[in-house]
Amino acid sequence: MVKRFHDHKPKPKPPPPAGLPARRRACELIEAVTLRRRPLDEALDEPTDLDQADRALARKIAATALRRLGTIEKVLAERLAKGLPDGLPRLKTAMVVGVCQILFLDVPDYAAVDLAVRMVEADKKAKGFAGLTNAVLRGIGRDKAEILEGLDPLDDLPPWMRERWIAAYGIDTTRAIAAIQAVEPPLDLTVKADAAGWADKLGGSVTPTGSVRLSAPGAITELAGFAEGEWWVQDAAAAIPARLLGNVAGLTVADLCAAPGGKTAQLAAGGAKVTAVDRSARRLERLTANMERLHLDVTVLAADALELPGIFDAILLDAPCSATGTVRGHPDVMHLKSMTDVEGLGRQQARLLDRLSSLLKPGGRAVYCTCSLEPEEGERQIEALLARDPLMVLDPIRADEIAGIADVITPAGMVRTLPSHWPASDPAIAGLDGFFAARLIRRP
Numbered sequence: 001m002v003k004r005f006h007d008h009k010p011k012p013k014p015p016p017p018a019g020l021p022a023r024r025r026a027c028e029l030i031e032a033v034t035l036r037r038r039p040l041d042e043a044l045d046e047p048t049d050l051d052q053a054d055r056a057l058a059r060k061i062a063a064t065a066l067r068r069l070g071t072i073e074k075v076l077a078e079r080l081a082k083g084l085p086d087g088l089p090r091l092k093t094a095m096v097v098g099v100c101q102i103l104f105l106d107v108p109d110y111a112a113v114d115l116a117v118r119m120v121e122a123d124k125k126a127k128g129f130a131g132l133t134n135a136v137l138r139g140i141g142r143d144k145a146e147i148l149e150g151l152d153p154l155d156d157l158p159p160w161m162r163e164r165w166i167a168a169y170g171i172d173t174t175r176a177i178a179a180i181q182a183v184e185p186p187l188d189l190t191v192k193a194d195a196a197g198w199a200d201k202l203g204g205s206v207t208p209t210g211s212v213r214l215s216a217p218g219a220i221t222e223l224a225g226f227a228e229g230e231w232w233v234q235d236a237a238a239a240i241p242a243r244l245l246g247n248v249a250g251l252t253v254a255d256l257c258a259a260p261g262g263k264t265a266q267l268a269a270g271g272a273k274v275t276a277v278d279r280s281a282r283r284l285e286r287l288t289a290n291m292e293r294l295h296l297d298v299t300v301l302a303a304d305a306l307e308l309p310g311i312f313d314a315i316l317l318d319a320p321c322s323a324t325g326t327v328r329g330h331p332d333v334m335h336l337k338s339m340t341d342v343e344g345l346g347r348q349q350a351r352l353l354d355r356l357s358s359l360l361k362p363g364g365r366a367v368y369c370t371c372s373l374e375p376e377e378g379e380r381q382i383e384a385l386l387a388r389d390p391l392m393v394l395d396p397i398r399a400d401e402i403a404g405i406a407d408v409i410t411p412a413g414m415v416r417t418l419p420s421h422w423p424a425s426d427p428a429i430a431g432l433d434g435f436f437a438a439r440l441i442r443r444p
């Protein structure tokens with residue numbers, strides 16, 4: 001029989017099994033953070049062919065896996081007596097994604113196992129381990145209840161972080177912090193006015209410090225009030241420092257490390273004449289767009305704060321830091337930062353703090369803050385500044401300035417919020433970021 005031309009046409013490739021593209025993307029996101037040391041948000045911004053639902057699922061799996069990676073690796077290590085061979089990154093990530101879904105997400109075990117095995121089979125070098133992947137993941141599914149019962153959230157923390165936090169806050173508090181970080185945080189908004197009204201409209205609640213808190217809010221840009229510029233996203237803890245400058249109406253205020261502008265917006269909404277300074281022009285583009293949406297008028301300056309001229313009534317210094325207080329919303333921080341970062345950033349913080357006395361008018365106030373849980377980026381920085389700069393004195397913060405929440409005030413009068421400070425029976429609305437803030441006055 002003569003074969004007709006179309007008989008030779010290659011058959012169209014069958015579509016991948018449902019759910020596989022999202023798992024593959026989750027693996028890529030995890031590898032971007034753990035192998036290429038890229039921030040998760042940056043990797044999430046890359047274009048993909050995935051539809052909205054698959055993108056959301058990939059993000060959820062990757063964020064949960066990064067949040068629980070220490071625990072997942074421990075569970076795997078207990079079942080892989082010989083460990084995994086080197087040089088097969090996808091084998092490990094596929095197993096991590098499988099365990100993450102079996103233990104922490106609402107995915108049927110058979111689907112989690114099947115999709116992980118398919119990802120291993122698709123990797124030329126790893127495919128010989130498909131049987132092992134199947135056996136290990138099925139075993140974890142079988143023993144799930146027992147495994148979940150024996151988990152300790154401390155295992156999620158990288159060893160350097162765990163040791164430092166235990167030294168600073170004790171083991172019980174560190175375990176409580178880790179437990180809060182194990183859960184996706186709620187979304188907090190800072191509103192221009194009428195927090196109770198916006199909480200009502202958006203189906204949320206008002207935190208003791210006046211932020212509006214939403215759980216599972218969906219697409220932020222679709223929420224009422226976003227387009228009108230009535231509010232902006234800002235963790236409840238991050239909203240505390242700008243308020244510590246008190247009534248800023250009519251004052252000239254320099255926001256020295258301003259982008260993307262959460263605190264700039266608070267100061268401008270409070271009537272200050274704000275100069276928003278940041279050395280990153282790219283991040284300032286976001287600040288400018290944010291201020292436009294919020295209809296707030298500020299002077300934007302791309303400059304190194306270390307070289308800024310001028311004298312201001314007040315200063316906000318939200319210094320670059322290790323961001324270890326933001327692990328709840330940014331679990332990649334646990335895998336990207338190290339003790340070396342804390343030390344290097346500490347030197348930058350000290351240099352920026354040294355600028356305060358020359359930029360402030362006599363009697364002027366400054367607030368220094370960081371979203372770090374490391375005392376070296378908080379309390380120790382202020383103690384060292386007070387010891388070396390005779391022009392700067394501490395202006396202790398009182399509990400009544402932050403809704404009477406006395407447990408966030410240190411004996412010296414500085415603010416130290418811990419993610420575990422706002423427990424709630426529903427973990428989806430509990431906690432806040434770890435922040436440090438101190439208020440200083442330049443001697444008259």
Ligand SMILES: C[S@@+](CC[C@H](N)C(=O)[O-])C[C@H]1O[C@@H](n2cnc3c(N)ncnc32)[C@H](O)[C@@H]1O
Pocket residue numbers: 256257258259260261262263264277278279280283303304305306318319320321
């Ligand atoms: C913690 S973020 C600021 C967050 C911002 N205050 C907010 O509330 O949205 C720190 C910022 O400091 C900026 N930065 C770091 N060193 C700086 C310097 N020497 N001068 C000016 N900006 C600096 C970084 O580019 C980064 O945008």
